[in-house]
Amino acid sequence: MKKIIINGGKPLQGEVSISGAKNSVVALIPAVILTDDTVTLDGVPNISDVDSLVDIMETMGASVTRTGETLEINPCGVENIPMPYGKINRLRASYYFYGSLLGRFGQAIVGLPGGCDLGPRPIDQHLKAFAAMGVTVSYEGDSMHLTTPHQSLHGAHIYMDTVSVGATINTMIAAVKADGRTVIENAAREPEIIDVATLLNNMGAQIRGAGTDVITIDGVEKLHGTRHQVIPDRIEAGTYIALAAAAGEGIRIKNVLYEHLESYLAKLEEMGVRMTVEEDAVYVEKQGSLRAVSVKTSPYPGFATDLQQPLTPLLLSAEGQGTIVDTIYEKRTNHVPELVKMGGAISVDERGIAYQGPNHLTGAAVKATDLRAGAALVIAGLMASGQTEISNVEFILRGYSNIIEKLSALGADIHLVTD
Template identity: 80%
Template sequence: MRKIVINGGRPLKGSVTISGAKNSVVALIPAIILADGIVSLDGVPDISDVDSLIDIMETMGATVKRSGDSLEIDPRGVKDMPMPFGKINSLRASYYFYGSLLGRFGQAIVGLPGGCDLGPRPIDLHLKAFEAMGATMTYEGQNMHLSTNGKRIHGAHIFMDTVSVGATINTMLAAVKAKGRTVIENAAREPEIIDVATLLNNMGAHVRGAGTEVITIEGVDKLHGTRHQVIPDRIEAGTYIALAAAVGEGIRIDNVLYEHLEGFIAKLEAMGVRMTVSEDSIFVEKQDKLKAVSVKTSPYPGFATDLQQPITPLLLKAEGTGTITDTIYEKRVGHVQELANMGADIRVLGSRISYQGPSKLNGTHVKATDLRAGAAMVIAGLMAEGQTEITNIEFILRGYSNIIEKLKDLGADIELIDGAE
């Protein structure tokens, strides 16, 4: 069993560069299936989700070349075939293959998606959109079969019952080669949606309104190759900003887009965190007294659900009491018991997390219960007195590019240890 071992209590300083957005690239790679030429992506993070997506693309017949943080993908050899169940089941974002395969072949046979267990995350909004565009759904063993029965998928007017990033992107993927116009109302507005729309438009699609509540797509017959720069990862950036405020003695976070983090940064400022925001970087000073605040997640541009867990260890340094309410994923509480095991005064009360600070954390054995909980455990381990061992680290490696190296460069005493050692 692999684990991360941290000897905490060391102040960190220096600079760290944020990688490309995980939540973008997991949609950008499946989107490339729709192209009729070679597509290059720059700024691709070095994470296991990308490794899984490359394996799936190559299994389907794509040619993939990887050099540093760049990917060159030739999708012209992709075949209309059932997706490999084991690989599909390892990551949640595999559902983006539904939309891209429907758009290219008019059918998709894909295993049900995996990923972190954050409670019910149904894909009914995706399926409702596909059905409105002419697809039918049947189950074949562990696979879902979506088909347009030999016809070209057609445009439709679709209203999302709830705001969903995944369903918005998936509908866009299916619509760009559809016959006619598709309108998505109550669309999600996250930066990653704009990033995917930018790639599609650079390939020759006609997507308008991405980043607003109404997206309009005029279907086209062909999409060509292009080159695309992945946006910076706002969740990784928020994680390192929280880490810098918790244990830093002056840390600069580079390759940051402030406008993607306004809701998060406003909450830190309410705590009293001192920062200097520049054009593409944020410098976080060494902090003194912080005051407790309450956090409530909401769809973009509100406080991101993916930053609820990474900010929690920092909240434990603040004086006073506060609550955390996740309106997106109520079951996103796996980090609470692990932090309590480290000595934090924190508990789950109904649908909220309640905490009392400041709490002194002590190193112990903890586990990452999901991706962002894993980030919380890393920050807590850096804050704690003594040694912290984190298991289930595969979750962390799914979403944080070169996290061990980046933290070592800041002065952290941290190691990734393989089970054989």
């Protein structure tokens, strides 16, 4: 059992560089299965989700070489073997193997996905799209069997009933080698979708409209290898910007794409956060008093659900009252009782999260219940007086590359220990 120990109240200064996007790379790696040639990914974050995906790829027969932040994958030896539940359920994004295996083999046997418990996160839109492309779905124990009549998919016109990043990417991956044209309407528009489409197009796919609500894919017979730079992680960037405003005395966050964070940075400006947006960085000054604001999450380009929790400790330092309403995941409130343990005036009711500030947080023994809740507790621990002990840190290590090293370099008194 690993824990993170933070002795809070230390002045944080300096620079931190943002790693490649977790929500991109967890789709990019499975997408490589669609070719027999070598694909090189640069800017791959050092996170446990990548470790799990590499393990799955090697189990399937791929050759993977990892050097720093570069991942070289040769999928030539990949076989269509059943993917065991134990490996697949380590992470939510394992469902991208559905699309890539269907695209390569026309069939797949995979375990059901795992990941953070954020309430109902059905994969019905994925399965609806696959069905439109000729896939039959059946269940046997913990596994899902996906089959096609002639071991190939055909193009289809698909309307997503709800805007879903995962379903949009998965459908796009499956459609790349399908026979004919596939059109996805009401598609999600997140930057990670554009990143995956860029990789696939560089491999020889014909995808148009990624980043809009209508994506068109004309199937191709064969894909080839390529080299691809993963985009910066906008959620990690937003997390460090909130951290810098909450506990920093002048921090520059580098490798940031401003256009991916416009709604988030606008909310910080509404709070009165003093920062300077540079060409590929954001400099956050030491803050004075801040104003409480209300937050409501929505699909991109709105306020990202993944940034709601990391922002919460900063909100607790602001003057006044506010609310947080997450329209994407109803259970994204599990960080609230942990922040209460640290002295936060924050609660959950039928409308969402209500808070009042400013609060002086104190260290406590708390538990990360999911990835972004864990990030919130790290920020709270850095703000708090005294020692904070965070358990269930496996969630945090799933999505924040080298977090202990990055925070230590800023002056944090933070350690990862084995209990």
